[in-house]
Amino acid sequence: MASDSYSSDDETLLSQALPTTKVPNNFDPSVPPASAEEYLQHVVWEARQCQDVVTVDVDRQKLKKPGTLKEVKVTAPHGYAPSPETQQELLTSFSNLRTHIANLRSSKQIPPSPVRFPSLKNREEWCKLCFGNSFQLALLKQANSDAAQPPLVEGQQPLLSIVLNIKQRGLRNLLEWHAQWLEVLGFSEAQGCWFYALLACLEKPLTPESCSQIRHIARICAKLRSSLESSDHPHLPHLNVIICIVARYFNQEDLADG
Template identity: 40%
Template structure:
């Protein structure tokens, strides 16, 4: 570093040396702080202003990039929802989210039934049983059980519905954790109405802007719904409206536009 350049740079640690300073041996360790700083200055002055690396292109390895592009399964003919239907669902969903946000405090203050014990945050199996019921989770048996608030229903067996008094108690960490648990379970399982209710409720409580983990989770959910829909053979299949709705909300409301259905 020449003296002209050195004069233009601010001295953050100015060090003054007397005229009788001994010549420094850069090969040895400094004996005091002033000597250390002077060694740094001398080393910097010996460095060239421009350094060019000599690289042999033949020795460079060609980078290998693995790109996994998982597109959305196209809806079978006649099963793709219209654009107006999708827009209406987004509008309705937005209204639901606003009502939940407005009344969260009031609903979360309601007393839960004695038999309703929410699992610990890290109890993944407990949350599966809580949401989907023992009939579905124990032994991985699938049971299309219609869950209705009627006398004598055993929610431990059929799962607790996503009552507003429940979902209003969930903070964002729990909402995302539970959404990931149910989406992971759904990856190799069939769709059941109880699952659809919980997924809708959790999406309604998921705050924007989304963090990366939430982006990944809802995209996985949308792809799984599209995968199941691609195997449907009739527009009268009872699963179709729910699958279309979840795909629509992920793509249109949460702005995952590459996953949106594009009606012909």
């Protein structure tokens, strides 16, 4: 039976993976190994330099005051949030669409996509598919570029024949990328339509990554909503739809409007 104590010369607790000779008394760890045997001797020597038990001094005063990360909810300005009745109507419409999508999937009658999809990793090509080259033109304008701008090319609307042919992994990628594009250039009606379509096709239960992503999107939308100049802004209804769906349908109630 092996002893509970362990010394540098007692290696019976660990099974030997490779045969090697003992480390010689004149072993010099500063000399690079010239053979496989010398390399193993270096490994054994380095292992023996490690302490059997390592402890760390803990400041117990800090343990008494644990820090917490709290997400700050951006409250809608007065008159900007949808009424409870409007939220219920939005949820009913969204739920009906989800039911229709589920029926199409179960019937195996999904129409073929009218467009060819880029690689799941090709963010730039997916951006062109969703927005045409308007995103590129906006970036050039934002950078005050003097380069000649190409003519505007329109993007694809998120038709069911398109989004239903995107695998769940692709949907999650698109949500992540759309959130990044939203942070860079703000909100557009076209992006609101894509968000709605992607959320409608996102299967439950959500992965932790997807849940975190849609929460992030809802918080960005809430922040953008609070910066709108008036309650008559054309983006307000679209932002409210996304916030309502994430909060109410996907059970992120802490983000919901009262």
